[in-house]
Amino acid sequence: MSWVHRLVVCSLALWMIDAAAQDRLSVNGDVDLRWVHATGETSYLNGGLGDLRFDPDHEGIQLGRAFLAPNFRVTDIVSLHAVFDAYGDHGRNPVDVSEFYLDVRPFPTTAVRWRVRVGAFFMPVSLENRGIGWTDVYAITPSAVNTWIGEEFRTIGAEFEARWLGASSGYLGDVALVAAAYGWNDPAGTLLAERGFALTDRPSTLFGGLGRPPIDFYHEIDRKPGYYGGLSWRHHDRLEVRALRYDNRGDPGSTTAAGVYAWRTRFSSLGARLEPSAHWTFIAQYLDGNTAVGADSSGYDQFYMNFHADFALASFEWAQERLTARYDDFHTHQLSGFFGPPSNDDGHSWTFAWSHDCGDHWQVVAEWIRLNSSFPPRLTLGESPVQVESQLQIAVRYRFHLGW
Amino acid sequence: MNHIKSLSPISSAGRSRAEINFALCRRVIATCITLISLAGSLSVAAADISVMVVDREGHGVGEVVVTAMPAAAGAGSSLIPKAAVMDQRNRAFVPGVLVVRVGASVEFPNNDWVSHEVYSFSPTKHFQLPLYKGEPHAPITFDRAGLVVLGCNIHDTMVGYVYVTDAPYFGKTEGEGALQLKGLPAGDYRITVWSPFIADAPASLTRTVHVDGNEPATMRVQLSLALRARPEPRPRRRDWDY
Numbered sequence: 001m002s003w004v005h006r007l008v009v010c011s012l013a014l015w016m017i018d019a020a021a022q023d024r025l026s027v028n029g030d031v032d033l034r035w036v037h038a039t040g041e042t043s044y045l046n047g048g049l050g051d052l053r054f055d056p057d058h059e060g061i062q063l064g065r066a067f068l069a070p071n072f073r074v075t076d077i078v079s080l081h082a083v084f085d086a087y088g089d090h091g092r093n094p095v096d097v098s099e100f101y102l103d104v105r106p107f108p109t110t111a112v113r114w115r116v117r118v119g120a121f122f123m124p125v126s127l128e129n130r131g132i133g134w135t136d137v138y139a140i141t142p143s144a145v146n147t148w149i150g151e152e153f154r155t156i157g158a159e160f161e162a163r164w165l166g167a168s169s170g171y172l173g174d175v176a177l178v179a180a181a182y183g184w185n186d187p188a189g190t191l192l193a194e195r196g197f198a199l200t201d202r203p204s205t206l207f208g209g210l211g212r213p214p215i216d217f218y219h220e221i222d223r224k225p226g227y228y229g230g231l232s233w234r235h236h237d238r239l240e241v242r243a244l245r246y247d248n249r250g251d252p253g254s255t256t257a258a259g260v261y262a263w264r265t266r267f268s269s270l271g272a273r274l275e276p277s278a279h280w281t282f283i284a285q286y287l288d289g290n291t292a293v294g295a296d297s298s299g300y301d302q303f304y305m306n307f308h309a310d311f312a313l314a315s316f317e318w319a320q321e322r323l324t325a326r327y328d329d330f331h332t333h334q335l336s337g338f339f340g341p342p343s344n345d346d347g348h349s350w351t352f353a354w355s356h357d358c359g360d361h362w363q364v365v366a367e368w369i370r371l372n373s374s375f376p377p378r379l380t381l382g383e384s385p386v387q388v389e390s391q392l393q394i395a396v397r398y399r400f401h402l403g404w
Numbered sequence: 405m406n407h408i409k410s411l412s413p414i415s416s417a418g419r420s421r422a423e424i425n426f427a428l429c430r431r432v433i434a435t436c437i438t439l440i441s442l443a444g445s446l447s448v449a450a451a452d453i454s455v456m457v458v459d460r461e462g463h464g465v466g467e468v469v470v471t472a473m474p475a476a477a478g479a480g481s482s483l484i485p486k487a488a489v490m491d492q493r494n495r496a497f498v499p500g501v502l503v504v505r506v507g508a509s510v511e512f513p514n515n516d517w518v519s520h521e522v523y524s525f526s527p528t529k530h531f532q533l534p535l536y537k538g539e540p541h542a543p544i545t546f547d548r549a550g551l552v553v554l555g556c557n558i559h560d561t562m563v564g565y566v567y568v569t570d571a572p573y574f575g576k577t578e579g580e581g582a583l584q585l586k587g588l589p590a591g592d593y594r595i596t597v598w599s600p601f602i603a604d605a606p607a608s609l610t611r612t613v614h615v616d617g618n619e620p621a622t623m624r625v626q627l628s629l630a631l632r633a634r635p636e637p638r639p640r641r642r643d644w645d646y
Binding site for chain 1: 517518519521525532536537539555557560561633635
């Protein structure tokens, strides 16, 4: 380590100690170790076309995830959030960043409160990943819809939200409009075309790539910013509905010198989470869109694919326990640009999870997934297109919180 | 008050010592009689008001604010507003509804494991209060009557209410819907009932009750509309809400 690096590290450490002493810094952290048993095809994370995170060659004791999520209060209305991740797999960096952004929230002086996020962060689609570090609080593995959101998308740009706060008018709820402009997300769509949908709790990080060989999703290729716009409605703290339209406005003809293509990916997302009592949660989400790559927009040679996915989840929580069941359904359908077996993914899966909290710091989660899918590109690996995969995981998690 | 009239001023310098002593004795006795009779009349004039708030089905409704405003101007105005506390625990305001007298100061401690940024943009009181661990703030004084809706700028699901009243007598119903306001002087009172979860028109929730000082007055309010949904508290141990 050069003296410059040492100076940077020491300065950073001193700054963090100073910030912590002033109660300006808080840190959440989590270490997740697992015992895994898997059947079926080699995971795409290990070079295959399997749709789960682990496979028979990668089971036993595994690192689920270790993360640190510091939160630094710059002023009363500006805070800096970051999530540093380690997954212990083939990621390029042993520790990487999955989110890093400034959150600006002025105090409301009228019933409309605005908020701006600037940096790199997850777009507001998932109704499952509501835990610190974008963790799924209902099971270990999020649905196919939200797995894909975590894998291929990060808003690297700015998001503006205007939220009408209903309480001052006697309505217990609020309505928010959200709009974002971003860049560096042109390869989004690559993984869905190459592999189809999957169910994993291995989102991409900003610099590490995903899969084997790793795909990097965070490039700006065509110099055209993308956008999303959405609406959310929260009613009585019991119902939350989110709708979002995403378009990365990628130019399918653009490519880098290294041969990385821009994909034109668009989708609409709709979801609802209902919590009718202190015990029950029901979630349903639907996502529908298309992606294209290749210069010929007139049709035949351009790779063009439609996709849609949905899931329904029911979860029951009591005392320190939670039980969750979820059914996923997902499809991709290639329409043009055939260079081999079509990227037609048809699958469904069942997920069952049980979690038990042992005090404030420890949690044990057991999860079983069974996934059936048909994906013709598996023929190129000499495998049957139809695969049945299953995965049993028992996770032991330790979480901590430092600072305010 | 004839005994007061019977007292004569000590005007004659030529009275004997015995006469002066006798006059003093009479004055002491008369004063005692006056105090006893005044005390007696006070104990007769103060009484309680029992208020019961029930929903459409007749079940008691808790956490309902009840205020009693004397019809007589100035009555009860000498009572000093009491300081109060609006705490934050498990990402909720505790209590959810606080009722205070105009002029009361309210402390906002933060006994949660996360920071909060409490605000109000209600016309009754504007304020912004960043509440971090180890940084106590001076209490907020509520100097106008009206409703103050509280929010947290970090946790949008947190909603609390401070009901600031001119009335000298007030309280909140217990879980069974009952409240007893104690020691009200005789007279007419305008009783007002309020809760964020009551949907009935405010006009139907205000009544005049007479306290005659002999026996407790009672008032029963049955709501005609269903209560607004009251969100059940959820533990939310790990929620961050992306």
